[in-house]
Amino acid sequence: MTQDQVTPFRWHGEVLEVLDQRLLPAEEVWQAYSDAEGVYRAIHEMQVRGAPAIGIAAAYGVVLAARSCAEAPDWYSRLGATMDWLAQARPTAVNLVWALERMRACLAQVADSADLITMLEAEALAIHREDAEANRAMGVLGADRILAEREGPAQVLTHCNTGALATGGQGTALGVVRELFQRGALTCVHMDETRPWLQGARLTAWECEREGMPCSLNVDGAAATLMAQGRVDWVVVGADRITANGDVANKIGTLPLAILARHYGVGVMVVAPSSTLDAETPSGDRIEIEERDGTELRRSGRRWLAPNSVAVFNPVFDVTPASLVDVIVTEKGICEAPGDQVTPLDSLT
Numbered sequence: 070m071t072q073d074q075v076t077p078f079r080w081h082g083e084v085l086e087v088l089d090q091r092l093l094p095a096e097e098v099w100q101a102y103s104d105a106e107g108v109y110r111a112i113h114e115m116q117v118r119g120a121p122a123i124g125i126a127a128a129y130g131v132v133l134a135a136r137s138c139a140e141a142p143d144w145y146s147r148l149g150a151t152m153d154w155l156a157q158a159r160p161t162a163v164n165l166v167w168a169l170e171r172m173r174a175c176l177a178q179v180a181d182s183a184d185l186i187t188m189l190e191a192e193a194l195a196i197h198r199e200d201a202e203a204n205r206a207m208g209v210l211g212a213d214r215i216l217a218e219r220e221g222p223a224q225v226l227t228h229c230n231t232g233a234l235a236t237g238g239q240g241t242a243l244g245v246v247r248e249l250f251q252r253g254a255l256t257c258v259h260m261d262e263t264r265p266w267l268q269g270a271r272l273t274a275w276e277c278e279r280e281g282m283p284c285s286l287n288v289d290g291a292a293a294t295l296m297a298q299g300r301v302d303w304v305v306v307g308a309d310r311i312t313a314n315g316d317v318a319n320k321i322g323t324l325p326l327a328i329l330a331r332h333y334g335v336g337v338m339v340v341a342p343s344s345t346l347d348a349e350t351p352s353g354d355r356i357e358i359e360e361r362d363g364t365e366l367r368r369s370g371r372r373w374l375a376p377n378s379v380a381v382f383n384p385v386f387d388v389t390p391a392s393l394v395d396v397i398v399t400e401k402g403i404c405e406a407p408g409d410q411v412t413p414l415d416s417l418t
């Protein structure tokens with residue numbers, strides 16, 4: 070893969086290729102799927118991950134399912150059931166459901182099964198394209214906001230992976246970092262390794278190193294010291310779901326970062342496309358937080374990190390209250406101090 074072609078998937082009309090992110094950075098292995106079952110597995114097992122990316126992958130999964138049932142008399146009901154099933158691949162990122170609802174609305178427009186695949190594929194490609202466009206717009210808005218109140222380049226800290234591997238384009242939070250870098254306005258991007266899945270160490274560092282970005286990897290627990298030493302101007306993170314009151318579900322470890330940032334006077338910027346906004350859920354306490362298997366903490370590959378019998382608490386997301394967020398950026402606008410707004414999503418949609 071050349072430097073400017075980092076992408077989590079490649080669509081070939083009848084096959085979706087997925088870059089297996091479980092194996093990065095050591096190996097670049099592409100898995101090919103020709104049915105929705107494979108795409109479900111790729112999402113559930115986190116071969117492909119990242120809120121926007123799993124929505125896009127699921128949309129392509131619907132096209133693959135349509136190819137397999139377009140001749141069946143019950144193609145409409147079978148595709149509806151497939152969408153319901155794909156929506157269960159992971160519970161927290163609303164982008165998955167949002168993309169499938171887009172596909173469901175497209176399906177409702179199909180009058181003749183002869184048009185089924187063409188129409189669904191066009192919708193999946195549009196969802197992918199629009200995400201890439203949203204990434205570019207958020208990069209500009211987020212970089213402008215960071216540079217608006219400072220002289221000279223910025224030092225930022227990211228959590229998890231929110232780059233090209235997590236989206237259909239240049240990334241959300243990491244897309245803002247890319248924009249700063251391209252403007253010559255990035256001193257350093259500090260990357261939380263992001264235990265236990267290590268998206269920061271394995272994925273964000275891989276993306277940044279490939280592009281020659283000034284970057285530094287740190288254990289999650291070192292973020293406080295970086296802030297105490299004045300080495301972070303902004304914490305810039307993504308999101309998996311932003312509720313009506315502006316609460317933010319994101320990778321586990323985001324909440325403590327926001328608490329630390331408030332203590333040290335560091336800004337917290339959440340960068341997410343409007344497909345991450347969930348006006349139907351009133352507040353963060355109503356979000357289903359995915360818990361994954363304890364083996365993700367007990368072992369790393371063949372190496373045991375803890376006794377096999379030890380109990381494990383492994384929620385892979387947490388909820389940051391709107392009151393601890395300074396700025397939310399979508400491709401459609403910015404919301405300052407969402408915790409002070411009655412309807413914080415209004416300026417973001």
Ligand SMILES: CSC[C@H]1O[C@H](OP(=O)(O)O)[C@H](O)[C@@H]1O
Binds near residue numbers: 120230308320
């Ligand atoms: C722009 S990706 C948004 C979000 O998705 C990641 O979660 P996961 O790696 O488990 O799919 C992380 O929470 C990112 O911030």
